[in-house]
Amino acid sequence: MRPGWRNIIPHIVLSVFSLAILLPLIWVVRVSLTDKLTAYKIPPEIGHVGIENYIEIFSTYPFERWFFNSLIVALVSTAIALPLATAMAYAFARFNTGGAFLRLGVLASQMLPPIILVLPLFTLFFSTGLMQTRMGLILAHLTISLPFLAWMLVSFFEGDSASLEEAARIDGATRWQAFIKIAVPVAAPGILAAGLLGFILSWNEFLFALVLSGADSQTLPIGLASMETHAGVEIAPLAAATVVSLLPVFALLPFLRKYLIKGLSLGALK
């Protein structure tokens, strides 16, 4: 054991950083539970505590529609991206498809500011009738998640996975069987983690949704941004809406962590 005082300093530093991250969240939760008046008080008061704001967001705003849109867009775009990204990553890892050039190209697409993609997509969707539809938004989100997930998954198909497939091929499997029955299950934790990340990426995406969605296809981030009345931003209901929209992400985080770690350590079986 190291002497106690040497442990204290890192803990103080970590506590400060943790607070920097946690305080805004705690503040949002507190505001979401107060009434509209107390929400603006500085210094903050505890005052009234209740769930009126949560009721209001569902009664006054089309909150459930935003939530539903976000859910559909995130789920479907992830469901499309995941198998494609898996196949891409496999091709990169096993056959070095396109060489370093294509790999870099995929990464480079992530380096473009999203705003550069938005305008071409806008014209494209406008002429194909995809404008303001959920399908359009799903396609737009694929431009973000597909390269990202593929890039992330490559490492899960490198290393030991190749020799396992060779063993399967010797055991009598075709290339496809070796991929489906060995490579994919072995990479499953990584694929799950990638899927969760893809879901969160789409769930939080703002810019594409702002430009490409319409009244019927608005997602949560756009909905939250639109919660502005003639009297200005009503911060208490907005806080409540923020809390609800954060819930799925928080629900997914423990799984993300678990699968990422499991995925990274599974390859190390020796």
Place this chain on the structure above:
Amino acid sequence: MAGIELKNISKVYGGSVVAVDDISLEIKDGEFMIFLGPSGCGKSTTLRMIGGLESISKGDLLIGGKRMNDVDPADRDIAIVFQNYALYPHMTVAGNLGFGLKLRGVDRGEIERRIKAISSMMGIEALLERKPAQLSGGQRQRVALGRALVREPQAFLLDEPLSNLDAKLRAAMRTELIKLHHKVGTTIIHVTHDQIEAMTMGQRICIMKDGHIIQVGAPLDVYRNPANTFVAGFLASPPMNLVTGRLEGNGGGDLHALAGAARLPIPEAFRAGYAGHSGAAVTVGLRPEDFHLAPLAGRSVPVAVRTVAVELLGPEVILVAELGGAGGPEIQARMPRDFLARPGAELTLHYDLTQIHLFDGQSGTALARPQIA
């Protein structure tokens, strides 16, 4: 079961890197063949070509008389045991054993029967429901062997399967593999860089270097009659002492090998073969085990050595000494277990002249002489 024939096989990577260069070899049906060589000699590449995991750049591969160059690994009916075992981590031991059978459409009752038979043969019945991560190195090794056995393939290819095990387990598995070969009688090709495995396990050894086959033969034949200095220096531990010297004749038919300050008369039986090299630079090969403390009647010559170090191994003692006295070439000699000598001590050992090896000073190729049986 089937024999395997390699006809002028080459493997070239990227058009220029030659990993295996025009090798030909016939492995008989049911034979236990060892591919021995240092890493990078092409032995694993050759094995992978036989298994179908590497394409063959040139030449023909025949398994059971049929050309297999372009046959999918799945259809070659060969099993490979990999160095890292390559057990499927997401399947149980039973799943690993049954995978190949399931793919081949063997019915469930039969799969279960065979898994049971193999697991009892390999002593892994109690592990059937475990995942590979929950097994020890030796258990994984058994499962990997079991997975190869359960399919009853035409041949087994073992790619350094013992190199990840600790010394004790490795010795035990060595014996077990030999017993296994006696029991199933299937053709086995075992790739290793461990000369003890090569000497003890194989019926024949194929020694490779830089993509070439250097020598093929029964372990003792290769040990007794190494084809060149590479084989001589690779086989056995400690290996043959190789001392630069020259061959000298006195005109009267007598021949002497000069190694350092030591002068070794060539026995009459070898003279005819060596006579042509009289006056040439040679490498003299002296086996550590052929140095003796007492003279051997009529066939040994005394050699003076100066002790450098003594390694006590228990069953024997390795004497490191300078041949011919201080400043001479360093040699190793195998001494009985009660041997003792202080560093710097001058000793006289007796070398068994029937065990003298001469190699060409330039090429290292063994000079022709009657084979030692």
